[in-house]
Amino acid sequence: MPVMEADNATCDALLPGLRESLSKNSLAVLEAENGPAIGLFRCYGGTGLLVPSSYGGTGATAQDAARVVRALGAVAPSMTVATMMHHFSIGSLFAIARAAPSPELEAGLGHIAGQRALVASGFAEGGLERGILNPTIRARHVDGGYVISGAKKPCSLAHSMDLLTASVALPTPSGAPVLGMALLPAGTPGLTVHPFWSSHVLAGAESHEVRLTEVFVPEEQMLAPVPELTGRLAQAQAIGLTWFQLIVCAAYTGVVGRLVRRVQEGARGSTADRTALAVRLESAAALTDGLARRLDDDSGDSDAVLGHALVTRRAVQDAVLDSAGQAVELLGGMAYVSSSEPAYLLAAAQAIAFHPPSRSRAVDSLAAYFTGRPVLTQ
Incomplete structure (x- = not known):
């Protein structure tokens, strides 16, 4: 089929070896909760697909990304659904970096590219009426940073993530919260993963509950833009x-x-x-x-x-x-x-x-x- 042939060619050009390595496994193996697909995605550089080349990533266009994702969806559905949230996080982070540049975000994006980090999404993207500017995770200000609490479920890549991006409602003197964004390493104290996904379908996406319980976020790990932005x-x-x-x-x-x-x-x-x-x-x-x-x-x-x-x-x-x-x-x-x-x-x-x-x-x-x-x- 022409579209699938074009998709496969783009995938093989941008992420050489990934589709071939995935295809050596049966669908049942790839779709299992502890299957090899997400690890192969990281190994073959899939984490950097949408990271600009100036940061050491592949620098794929949106059209390239659509073709790559379609090609991978035909081979490993769970991995593709899981890393869909990684791509969403990367796309959102770079959009926000252009809108509100900050040294902390620049450093975080460089880390993602350099370490082939997998990024899970704690954005409140559950609907257009509740977007990343109206998050469910709440914060209070303390000396040196913030303390945040909340949960995201389901959260894909719950076990494999290296970083969690979370949109946070930050307090202001006026009482109206503003958007903040926390970049949290997976091992942050108070960040825990709990079983949530019970279906065998797409079990390999690792879509479980991520809880944030009184998590301390230093000032440098919280993006807190000024209101005029x-x-x-x-x-x-x-x-x-x-x-x-x-x-x-x-x-x-x-x-x-x-x-x-x-x-x-x-x-x-x-x-x-x-x-x-x-x-x-x-x-x-x-x-x-x-x-x-x-x-x-x-x-x-x-x-x-x-x-x-x-x-x-x-x-x-x-x-x-x-x-x-x-x-x-x-x-x-x-x-x-x-x-x-x-x-x-x-x-x-x-x-x-x-x-x-x-x-x-x-x-x-x-x-x-x-x-x-x-x-x-x-």
């Missing part, structure tokens, strides 16, 4: 949310692509059925690539790009869910009962519907976009 940080938030939608779309298009490829290779169903299925998959990929190009163009209208991202997410989600069911039907009952792979990939594809924003939560934002009103409001 709030508008620029809102733009950074929109960019971060757009990155999230882009990676979600790419990851799950890759997952369902594995099913569609099996249909094509096995010549299952009629030519018309197979063609319609392939068209649906390539359309989802084209929509995702179109969003990536808008991110790469960096027009400055981050709110409009976020609206485009929500439209893309809705269309790709429908395509993924429909294509997964159609592909399993065309593969047939014998394929379904003789191997666990079709049922597993079908179940994994359904998870695209569970990433924020939900269909109901996105309605008002989409309506705002279509009528020329701001998509992201504070």
Whole structure:
């Protein structure tokens, strides 16, 4: 299939050896909770995919990243979903670094690139009405820094993370909290991981609960911008949310692509059925690539790009869910009962519907976009 061939070529060029090493393992091994996929992702430099080359990273464009994520989604779904949050964190961090430069953030980004660090997300990205500028983790000021408490569940990469990025509500004299961002090493006292994910589907993503209990954060580890930067940080938030939608779309298009490829290779169903299925998959990929190009163009209208991202997410989600069911039907009952792979990939594809924003939560934002009103409001 043309789109999958292009995706594989981009992945092999930017992260040489990763896809080949992953493919030496069975799907069951890669998807297990303690499987090798996340370790291989780190070993082959996947952590630096979106890190600019000036920091020692790969410096992939958004379109390159979409292709790489699709290629990996077809090989190792759990790893791709887990590292989706790493990519989201990296995209958000660099957007915030451009909006509110600071030596501490610069140092943190350099560490991420140099140490091939995996970054878990403690951002409150659970919906457009609760973004990184309206976090759930709260802080109080103490001598030398802050004490924060809260939790994130599920939190992918819970066991493999080297750093946790967490958006934090910081107190102000006026009583209205402002955004802060904590960069916490995984071994920080008071940061603990607790079992949460009970399903065998996507178990390899390490999506468990991360708790922060009276965690002390020194001043230098907390980004606390001045109030006059709030508008620029809102733009950074929109960019971060757009990155999230882009990676979600790419990851799950890759997952369902594995099913569609099996249909094509096995010549299952009629030519018309197979063609319609392939068209649906390539359309989802084209929509995702179109969003990536808008991110790469960096027009400055981050709110409009976020609206485009929500439209893309809705269309790709429908395509993924429909294509997964159609592909399993065309593969047939014998394929379904003789191997666990079709049922597993079908179940994994359904998870695209569970990433924020939900269909109901996105309605008002989409309506705002279509009528020329701001998509992201504070």
